[in-house]
Amino acid sequence: MIEIKDLHKSYQMGANSLHVLKGINFTVAEGEMVSIMGSSGSGKSTLLNILGMLDEADSGSYTLDNKPIKNLNEKIAAKYRNQFLGFIFQSFNLINYKSALDNVAMPLYYQGVKRSLRIEKAMHYLDKVGLADWASHLPSELSGGQKQRVAIARALASDPKVLLADEPTGALDTKTSYGVMELIQGINDEGKTIIVVTHEDDIAHMTKRIVNLKDGIIIDDSKVSQVSAKAKLHV
Template structure:
């Protein structure tokens, strides 16, 4: 299977002047196309730092990180922006939707940056909202949607440019239990369709939806195991 993420001897240190904080210590990690992965760990374990690097928002590290065959450390800021837009679909805990902008327009945004023509992007955005069960809500504003509906808009937006990977950072953190499970079912179905999905979560029940759980502690991977369905 094709390697989507390949990390070798990844180290990240924050220098505060008074002390140095070793956020990541010699991480080696490979994620293949079509995998469904959870990254877990307590606050300060390194998982958020790793997500920033995976999302090409931080390239100040030692070691190597290749995303879909591209060496991230060697890219310019403009190249990184293009990679983020074309290769990565982001889903955040706080949804990150633009207020006073319809669901349809929110989903169109990545396609605008990609240069897609207006008619094509509107049609694709509407189809993606239909896919996530919001076909009747395309003209609603974020403040007219429930938390679960907002996250579905965010998922539709993440799929806009057919990314190589979906990175979901605590995607159920602001949702009630029912909406959380619905969102994870969406990710599960997307994975069954072939999407590569990486979810950061601190909830065992959420991680149990995935097929592989990678646990972090003190900047290191302490376990990397396949999920036995029915347990976590």
């Protein structure tokens, strides 16, 4: 599903160049659930931005679902993002003046789906995350966990190939975090490919493989015995 080969990325910092990614190589198969870990400055955010087509590498290759992601203009990049990727953010990134239902329906609007079908699909995914009864509520009327569930429903609405979750539990307490991870694990069990960026070791072990970054290099890439978020919730 994802193939990264010899990826390099640098940024100009005044007269100096900061080499952030230093020859990254890794693949993610369809249906995998992978976490990317690393301390601040390790390169994980830069890698996620490249995976999300929000930035482009200086050299190397990135292939997503057999399509080379290279030299895309913003219109094509936006089309590919909407077609292939669902994003889940630490800060939820919901539109404050729109209801939960309208937030979930937003990616479908950009896909040109007619309103009646948008509403039907958005309700389906709100129900999937357990928030059908909250469809008319604004984000300000929701808890942090509920906001993240709305964000997950929005990410799923366009039926993306890959879910990219950037610190999805970073703004949540432990119990709420495990509830969100239980939901994400269930989505993965249905066959969705998921990449989770996290600095939390317990969250990383709720995926099936951990990729560790340090100073722009992968220092470890290991399959792990997945911890059940549901089991942790009921300890």
